[in-house]
Structures are given as structure tokens and as C-alpha cells.
Amino acid sequence: MGRYVLRRLLQMVPVFVGTTFLIYALVWAVPGDPFEGKCGERDCPASYVSMMRERFNLDDPLLLQYWKYLVNLVQGDFGVTSSGVQVIDRIAATFPVTLRLALVALLVEAVIGITAGVVSGLRGQGFLDSLVLVSTLFLISIPVFVTGYVVQLVFGLQLGWIAPTVTTPTFGNLIVPGFVLASLSMAYVARLSRASIAENRRADYVRTALAKGLPTRRIVGVHLLRNSLIPVITFLGTDLGAFLGGAIVTEGIFNVPGVGGLVFRSILTKDGAMVTGVVTVLVLVYLLMTLLVDLLYAVLDPRIRYD
Amino acid sequence: MLLEVEDLHVEFRTRDGVARVLNGVSYHVSAGETLAVLGESGSGKSVTAQTVMGILDTPPAFVTRGSVRFHGEELLTASAERRRAVRAEGVAMIFQDALSALNPVFTVGFQIEEQLRLRRGLSRAQARARAVELLDLVRIPAARQRVREYPHQFSGGMRQRAMIAMALALDPEVLIADEPTTALDVTVQAQIMDLLAEIQRERRMGLVLITHDLGVVAEVADRIVVMYAGRIVEQADAVSLFRAPGHPYTAALMRSLPRLDQKGAALETIRGLPPSLLRIPSGCPFHPRCPRAQNVCVTRVPPDVPLGPGRTSACHFAEGVLGG
């Protein structure tokens, strides 16, 4: 197991370098003056521009620039934006909010998705099963920003049940944005659980459990669920990684002060240091999550051994 | 009588039509007796066993007629609770492919112990001790360690032994073994059959041995029923059946076995394919493949012709077949 983790960590290095370099190159290769508009209406004074070019090593070749950035990064230095803000401070301020939103979304997704999937998988064909199938089809097809605006319009503006925007990101205030963020994955979780239950329901080991004279409650609750939920739980793990990186749209609609909003604003204002910093953190989180999910898989299914 | 099956009819209602999987199956087992149920895939031998256990998938399977009695008590109309109580305590079952029949994510010990804990009220420690005893009984070496292992860590033969141990946990009076050795190597097959026979003798259990393998049957069976297309075509005690088959289908099965005294001769095969259960041939269902078929076989379902004590054959020409 230890060797496997080590090998996986080593494999991550080129992926991490590749991804961050890709973003770095895209951000700093933007044609035009990166400091345009940073000094109000007039062009920036030559002294300021040369200082900035010096700070961001812009006069070096791209590969050398990236190398210097990477060396700083390894030492924990995420750099400073052109307006003098420490990148790591802004990330530290916004990341917990995004994490909270992601956890709320994960909870919503798991509870509703698994319940719907398990119930319709157990019942088999009928009204409930069709209802789950049709509603998941809709959830998969509606883009998240449409769901977000419709929820905001109906529940926030017309019914007035919720505040249309999140002022303070408490868990309670994040339930509705979490719902919107989770809507698509919730449908996938429901379908995955349904298919998994339906497949395992006829498995030989279920028949054995039946022949052993176990009560139905135990056959479903212990034998069937334990096997069927393995793929679902690993999907949820991957999804948490995706939520942490993909909340730009949801955070934008509900004005949640998280990483998504930060990176979106930074891209629009061409704040290269901030963009590369945030992406670095997100990629790192994503890579570690995928490793965790694979390890979790081995814990849940004794047949999987990484040696 | 320990277990009786009488005139059992089961059909599968599928999108493509109704398949009559069982068309009047009757057999019985008494304590200490081994009954072999012989037939090809699709002959209905496993469906009969699953009907006895009450573990058929309904839908698509429906029992339309017949009776299953345990100690004279009707099971088909019994309450779900009562049927569950009979499972594993009265009638237990082991399956062909132990790898898929055991739950892959629980240890072998857990799967044996859960019945003891749930149905006998044993404590965790007591159940564990009993599970080790049972694994010892089926001669799994180092049972104390292996009880903590998962099914995939066992070899094929050991897995089948573990499954037998699991079926014996509640001391059943009847054990139904559905092709228990089909998935195993030949040498291991013999060991498992010996083990089953020994346990059956010691405990005076009734054993229903479902198989398509005449060789397996010859060694252990007291009585044999031969099934074809959801019907019992012949039943007899093992000795007389092997001496002289009373149904053309049994005879054909025997001719397709390799024999030491006819080494080098080409083996005979049964021509044609087993019938589709959606369209069972009229009259005798075996007639399209039968070398003795006459007009009457196409038009009339043959009755069970008595051929001696406890012996019948569903063939219009049963006496002729018996005489060779």
C-alpha cells in the first residue's frame, strides 16, 4: 500500500507541473500589455512597468519564468499580485467558503441522490422509477446557471423564501446554492445507485442470503447496499474534488465569496499571479482527491489490492 | 416424508411470451436419502429447487399449480415468515458458483456467523467459535485464521467447502446442492462429493443433488429422477436405472458417456437441441430428438408407465426401451 501511494504521488508530479505550466503559459502569454489599465486612465509610467516586469520575471523566456515561479511555489511562496496583495492570503480567505459550499452540496447530493436511486432501484418498474428517471433526465439537461437563476427567481424574488444572494456564508445560507451546485451530480448519483442496486439485486449472493433465511431488511440493508454503494461512494469522492474547482457559476449567481468568484474576477482583470496561484491550489486538491478516492475504493472493496 | 414436491407447475412470464418451465414435477426425499435430479440446462431442475426454497424471482416466475410439503406442511401457501423460518433451518441450499454466491465484501466468518447471531441469538464470540467448528467440520485447514478471510482469498474447492459450512450452520434436515461440483477441477470434485456424502450419512440428512453429470450421480445417489423440458421423464433407484434405462432420453444420456470397455469408439451425441420453453413440442417433448419416435409421440403426452416398485418412465414405449 505504501509503495502504491508513493508511486501515485510520483506520477502526480508531471501532471501537476503540466497543468500549472499550461495555465501559467496561457495567463502570461496573453497578447497585449499585462499592466494596461492598472494605473487608471493614463498609461502606466515606465518605471512602474519595468518594476512589474522585473517582479514577474516577464523579460525572461517563458520556461525560465515558469521555473522561477515553480521554485518559489515549492518554498510556499505563491507570490504577490500587481496590486501588492499576498496571493496566499486571498486564497486562505476564500477557500474555506468554497469548501463549506462543496460539503453542503456533497451532503445534498448524497442524501437525495442515494435515497432516490436506492428506492427506485429496489421498487423496479413503476411510477416511482419513472419519476426518478424523468427528473434525473431533466436535472442532467438543465445547465447549472439556468437552475440557479430559476431558483433565485422563484424562491428568492417571487416567493421571498430565501435571500437571493448570500451575504454571510454560513452553512444555513449555503443550502440553496449547495442545492444548485449539486443538482447535476445528484442526478448522476441517483442513476448510478439505481443501476447498481438493480444490477446487484439479482446477484447470486443476494439469492444466497435469501436462502439463508435472513430477513429482507437485513438482505437489503447489509448485503445489497454494502455492495451497491461502492461505486457511488467513489463517485461522490471524485465529485467533491470537482465541486471545489467548479463552483464559478454557482458562486457567481448567489454572490458567494469563494474561490470561484476570486478566480473569475482575477481572470477578467488579468491578475496573472492570482489566477496561477488559485489554479495551482485547485489542481493540487483535485489530484489528492483522486488518490484518496482510489485508496477509499480499496478500503471498501476487499478484492482491490494495490501491491 | 421429509420433503415432497407434487405436480409443480411454474411459468416465466416474459416479454416474448410465457415459458412453461415446470410442467408437473413430483419427487420426494426422506431422511438419510440422497435423491439425484438429473437433466440438461433448462430442464427445470434448479427452478424446482428454487421453488422449494421459495427464492424464485417473481416476476417473471409464477407458480401456477402444485404443492411443496415439508414434514407434511404445505409451504407454497404458508406465510412469508413461516417460509423464512424453514429456510436454512429445515431446508438449506448450496449453489454452483461459490465465488459469486458468497458476498465478496464480507469475510467468510461473518457470512456464517450472521445466521447464528440473528436466528440462534448467539453472541459474537459464540458465533465465531461455532463458525470455526463448522469450517473444521468441512475440513478447511487453519480454520481459525481462514474465518477472517474473504471469499476471493479461498481456492475454488475451499470456497465450496465454506459454502457447505454456511449451509450446515443451522443444522438443516434437507440439503439441496445445485450442481455443487460443476465449477471445480475433477480431483476437487471428488473430494467435495465425498464430503457431502459423509456429512449426509452422519447427520441423516435428506440430500437433493442437482447435476447434469451422470458420473457424479452413479457414486452417491440412492434414487434418481431424470428431467427434460420441465417434466420428470424417468424415476428409478440408482442401481436399476444404471442397469437398464427406462426412457430413450436416459438411454441417450448414458450412451454419451465415455466407457472404458469401448475405448476408441466414437461417443454418441443426442441429436438436436433442447426445446425452447416458449414452444414445447406437442405430445412427448423429446420426440423431435428421439430415435424411437412414432406418430403417437407427436400427438399424445405419454403417461407415467410403471416399470417396477418406485420406478416410472414417461414414454409410450417404456417397456420396449427397458428391454433394450
Place this chain on the structure above:
Amino acid sequence: MTDQVASLVTAPERPRGLFGDAWHALRRRPLFWVSVSLILLVLLMAAFPGLFASGDPNAADLSRSRGAPSAAAWFGYDNQGYDIYTRVVHGARASIVVGLLATAGVVLVGATIGMLAGFYGGWLDAIVSRIADVFVGVPFVLGAIVILTTLNAGGDAGPVRIVAQVVLSISVLSWPVAMRIMRSTAIAAKQQDYVKAARALGASPARIIGKHLLPNTVAPVLVYSTIALGAFIGAEATLSYLGIGLRQPVVSWGVMINSAKDYLRVAPHALLFPAGFLTATVLAFVMLGDAVREALDPKLR
């Protein structure tokens, strides 16, 4: 055992191929016909918008700004006084074109690379898989925003260039999915005995790929492309909504939603109609993909 009986029971009278079988199953599914009709309708709208709406999608009249739906304008007017119905009809073309081109790009690039990686394995597979990991590691929306802001920095662009940029950014970020599907199918097919036999008999790689591997991969790729087409139409709308995808002078559903979002409170119809068309179109493709997958996968029946 039950399965054995079931297979005896369901053995068809005349053996049909995988696709014949699938077609037989599809024909009887109402969802299949619903999705096909919806898709045909949208395609017709994209090809001949004039059939559905005779007006000019770019005729703005500020005096009718935010007008509610009426007999004259079924879907009402937006902030600029554009007729929403006309624009929704004309917006189909851009969305469909982006979806089709992005799907074609992703499937061609991803499938080719995946097939080669799966067939040859070894270092080629290792490198390609790592490169795919790099692109998968970037969250889709984030990656698309970065790529599009870089591409957009060039200043004003014509409709062709705007559409090409969106197609490019979707393709660049999505090819690894198609590649992985193709790679795993190719690896599975490669291990079939008849393929091993063909290799042992000295068949050339081109022949093995063309004759044995490709036919095996058609089904999963077909299902993926159908669903991806719907997903890419949704992705285009998301990017346009963020203001970095399609934009004026191109008309698309995403562009309409983008310009409607700021006055959601006063004119919700300007957002709801394009959103409805968008959802229905994505739904049609997802539904079709679903039906095709179920028909092609005998396990699910």
C-alpha cells in the same frame, strides 16, 4: 440458473446483429421518438430559421423594451427591444453548430489518440495518459475561461472566429474523455482471442485496428457522442452566459441568457424562453443517448 432459463426463453427466432437488435428495441421506445422529433425540429430551425420566424433577429426597437409576451410577440421583447421569439429561433444555429463541431473535434482527436494508445500500449500509452491527466486536472469552466480570455485578448472578432474559439476551447478540455473511452474499449477488444489470433497470424496493425478493434468501439463512442453533443450545447451556453463564449454579433441562447440575467427581476421571460429552448435541446440529446445506450447494452434490458 434463472438466467439460463431466461436466455433459453428469450433466444430470438432470427439472430440479429448488435445494431439490428438495438434498432428493434429502440423502435418500441416512445422516449426515442420524442427525442428524435425534438432534435429534427431544432435542426430544421438551425438550417432554415426563416421557416419559423420571418422577422429580423437584429431589429431592435427600444420603445418596446422588456415588453411582456403578447399575440404580436409570443415571447415578448428583451431589454434592447429585440423580439425574443425571433432571436430564440435564430439562436438555434449557433448553438447547434458549436455542439456539432465540438463533438466532431473531441471524438476525432480523442478517439484516434485513444485507439493508438490502447492498441500500442507501452510508452506511447503512458505519455498520452499523463497528458490527458493534465487536461482533466483543470476544472472545465475555469480552463475554458482562461483559454477564452487569452484568445479573446486579440480584440474584436468576426462571428466565424468567435465560434471557432469556443469550439476549440471545448475540444481542448474534453478530448481526454473520448480518449479514455476509446482506449479502454481498444484494450478490452485487443485481449479477445480472435484478435490475438489475428496478430499471431501476422495481420498488420492497420488491419487489426480497422477490421477488429473499430467495430467494437462504435457502440460506446456513438453513445458518448450523442450525450456529449447535448453537454457541449450546454457548455456553450454556460460560457456565453459568463460573457466569454459567443457574443454579439452572434445570436445564441447563451448570449440571450447573458444579456437577460441583469434584469431578471423585471423581465424574467427574457431569460426563461431561451433557457427553455436550451434545456429542451440538451434534454433531447441526452434522452437519445440514454435510449441508444440502453438498446445497445443487452444487460440493461
